[in-house]
Amino acid sequence: MVGWANAARPVRTVSDFTTVNNNVIGFHRGDRAWIGINDSGTATTATFTTGLADGGYCDVIAGSATAAGCTGGTVTVSGGRATVTVPANGAVALHVGARPGTSPSPTASPTASPTTSPTDRVATTFTVNATPTAGQDVYVVGSVPELGAWTPANGVRLTAQGGGVYRATVDLPRSTSVEYKFVKVTTAGAATWESGANRTLTTPATGTYAVTETFRGDTVSTAVATSFAVTATTVYGQNVFVVGNVAALGGWNPAGAVALSPATYPVWRATVDLPPNTAVEYKYVKKNPDGSVTWESGANRSFTTPAGGTRTATDTWR
Known part of the structure; x- marks a missing residue:
């Protein structure tokens, strides 16, 4: 955990604090480190937002990273999320400095001082x-x-x-x-x-x-940078998403919905690139700690994106 703390140190903010139940939580520090803690006598499996880049990570509670892989468990992050089994009365911890095959080269002798800190x-x-x-x-x-x-x-x-x-x-x-x-x-x-x-x-x-x-050499995108802002109150562990009829909004599948940031709570915000000149339908949903989804009431919201530039949608949860 010393390595975890050192990796997380540049980021002071706790993000995506998730309460699975009364005894199991998880959170991450930016894109540097994630941890899940279980204060119960039963192992719990849940999907967490880790903030980490996609790929494999070694659970530093169970072992360490070596040139051959992980001596303990390995957790795979995909789309910034990971399904993790947090052991009974235990924890799982991941960080950017502990990935399979990223161990430092061995020193000349077991007692030699490390070349870096x-x-x-x-x-x-x-x-x-x-x-x-x-x-x-x-x-x-x-x-x-x-x-x-x-x-x-x-x-x-x-x-x-x-x-x-x-x-x-x-x-x-x-x-x-x-x-x-x-x-x-x-x-x-x-x-x-x-x-x-x-x-x-x-x-x-x-x-x-x-x-x-x-990125040098990119052609200018014709996508419309669309900002969503919705005023919505939540209970502990809930998060707000926007989902809609276009692929960029998940195609009405809550699993592909776009997460909104609570940085200006109770206003939740995100900016999404949408195709130009397109009729868009959308709604806001709340994802609950138990994994269930609560849809706002009323008819689908809608607008048509312009040919270029930006667009802003400012709403209140229904």
Whole structure:
């Protein structure tokens, strides 16, 4: 758990606090770390929003990450979510520094001091505006091992934030010159590099670092950035989503609904890229701690997106 705390340290905010029942909770700290805790005598399985990039993570409560995999349990994150069995009177903890095959190289002897410590690292946040096609993910790849040493398959996958924004935080060596680029990678491994020269940064000696860029070579998107804002009160553990008739809103399937942020509670917000000149129907739903869904009442809400630009929907839960 020391490693978990060090990984989570750059992010002070607790997000997506989930109450499965009176004894089981889960939450994450940004895109750095997630934990689930069970204070009961029965193991509980539930699906949690982890905030982590997709892929495998080692449960650091049960074991550690090694070059061969995880000595304890492995949890797979997909779409930022993971179905986890939290053991009775126990916990499951994941973080960005404990992934299968990411253990440090062995030192010369078992008692040798490690060459780096958490204070030798700078939490560096990469944010890029990009328009990947279906089946593509966005990665940052660069000259240091932490960014895959120019190998896209070993780069860092950025998590979609909505509105064409992708982001990830990586621990990089401090006071180090780094070259990097953003890359779109398909599930088959085909890589599309952004155009232009390598980007460069130099990490500071202390603190954190952040870069915000636009993927070079992207064509201008005709999607309409549509902001949804709904005033809705919730009980502990509930979250609000928007779902509708277009694919970007889940195609009326609550499992594919778009999560709204409670940062300005009781107003819940999100921005979604919708197709232009399209008739859109939608409703708001509340997802309850037990996994059930509560739909707002009344007829479907509707509007037609313009040919381009932006649109805002401001509503009150019915």
